[in-house]
Amino acid sequence: MPLDLGAKGSCHIGGNLATNAGGLRFLRYGSLRGTVLGLEVVLADGTVLNCLTSLRKDNTGYDLKQLFIGSEGTLGVITAVSILCPPKPGAVNVAFLGCPGFAEVLQTFSTCKRMLGEILSAYEFMDAECMQLVGHHLRLARPVQESPFYVLVETSGSRAEHDAEKLSSFLEHVLGCGLVTDGTLATDQRKIKTLWALRERITEALSRDGYVYKYDLSLPVDRLYDLVTDLRARLGPRARHVVGYGHLGDGNLHLNVTAEAFSAALLGELEPYVYQWTAGQRGSVSAEHGVGFKKQSVLGYSKPPEALRLMQQLKALLDPRGLLNP
Template sequence: MFLFRYCSERNLAVNPQGGNTGLVGGSVPVFDEIILSMALMNQIISFNSVSGILICQAGCILENLSQYLESMDFTMPLDLGAKGSCHIGGNVATNAGGLRVLRYGSLRGTVLGLEVVLADGSILNCLASLQKDNTGYDLKQLFIGSEGTLGVITTVSILCPQKPKAVNLAFLGCPGFSQVLETFTTCRGMLGEILSAYEFMDDKSMKLVESHLKLSNPVTGSPFYVLIETSGSNSAHDEEKLNHFLEQAMTSGLVMDGTVVTEDKRIKALWALRERITEALTHDGYVYKYDISLPVKRLYDLVTDTRERLGRSAKNVVGYGHLGDGNLHLNITAESYSHSLLEAIEPFVYEWTAQYQVSISAEHGLGFKKKHYIHYSKPREAVHLMQKFKAMLDPKGILNPYKTLPASSL
């Protein structure tokens, strides 16, 4: 690509930018980087309705891709709150997780191929449309989740599932976190192959959505809420299974109250209660954000311990997330940024998590904000090898500098 040859020759740094919806500062320049907007690379190149393989440019907006596929009875294997503005290229560059990982797995499995522009301007064509390919190293994996630090993704080939014919969404209130966990094991057992999402929210996060966004919670009065989605091919069969599960969950006291919806419009409205928590938080003040992978049994302990530690110095300490994937979103709000509050939170949160073998960035990446904490999740040798890859692929350090990795001591 001409631009990269030009920048490489002149030592100009480049900050690739998709929808700019990231939460760790990976898509924003730090000093004097040139912003490379991918927005005009927004063409769908092909879709094969037999294989379900979509090939498109990096700047396609996720929601546009979903709508395009839905008109052909297919769907994207990923969905997230920022779908209206995030780009597929950014999703792949950050290995974005979202709401469908439980059903379709991560992008590391569904992305079949990539075209990438390297720092010297050469084009690496790994744009396979094959589900099986064991010829040599799987180079595309290096770029998935590398946050634009090793190359710029320009085209994506992705395996898309058929659109489920029957979707149900249950919004339930649980009396405690242990019931949230037991409800999860029960529904995994009873719903089996039709379970497609299991999300949890605490009461405080729901209160923020109600007060700041004026959305109404149909099931008030519980300390925890769960969203359970089923996606299958036979509505009568799926409803029967869901009803059996709900009966069991209610009679055994796992669930206090709940509602089930099947119409598209009502499903979207219920999902909004979960998807728009991030937006509600931004209306609550300055937000300290943490995105942790933890053993599910300990998931909420981090929220309780942080709340107790911070006491009245924080405005709200809330926990919610992709429980089905063991992923907690811990968010702390304050009226405004306070350095002493930050010092009370960090490294406490990272040290707390280091007791378990966890990830300090489950799905948001490290970007600019979290790069110095990589050592809490990766051994020194691994970080060192990452720095070597970076030096090899981007010897001048012009690709999204100051992101993802701490400066190399090589």
């Protein structure tokens, strides 16, 4: 299955499609828009739209299924799907690294792409505050020396010894030139899970820290962490924690702010500031979490009026009586 995400224990495939879920292996297997081969959808008027092919290539007219992927149930109800599943990789390795700064996180990523190439399957980052939170609330042990940033690199390949060689050359190089100050490597399933847990359980640790303000942004990678730094300065002691983590390989920042309780004043400091900052970088105010109830009013930060008008026209065409998710 080309999609994997932290919510895998509770999410449903129909919901994944309706929200165009991205997740942890987007970097390797790409968007659902590329891996979904066919859909069956029930339209608002009861029509069953059968586009349930399993062909890789089909250019007979418009690709209607794309309308429904990511449309959050506003245009139709997805009832069946066919997905292209890649061969399961024979060898999976994980490296967990400490980096001295965000510039080094970025350079390590470039190095990764060059030296690991086709076997790179995830490049996730988290900052020091994230690590403190999973340590404090979940008692997870820090696997490397304390650092301002941590990176999880995963490789998935077809031949274990080749992957191990590529990963060792990479590690030797990044440790040698100071991009990485400490690192640990996992090849057995148990240790791989332990390292992934540090990244996957950040959400859980945050929820134990107090009320959480959550943002899911796409930004140009070189500016990605500046927003976290800016916001920390802007909020000062009014926030308990301002943390940044996410799928760096996809330019996707999960920005989270915790406080003792919800406060309209703090929300006022965050919004529209975060959205304006993102729009200033031509980023997306919803990278992978969709629109839902909360983000209807902020789409304009990432989409021009012409696009919003066409979306409304499509909604009116497919759901003229307003029977589906509004």
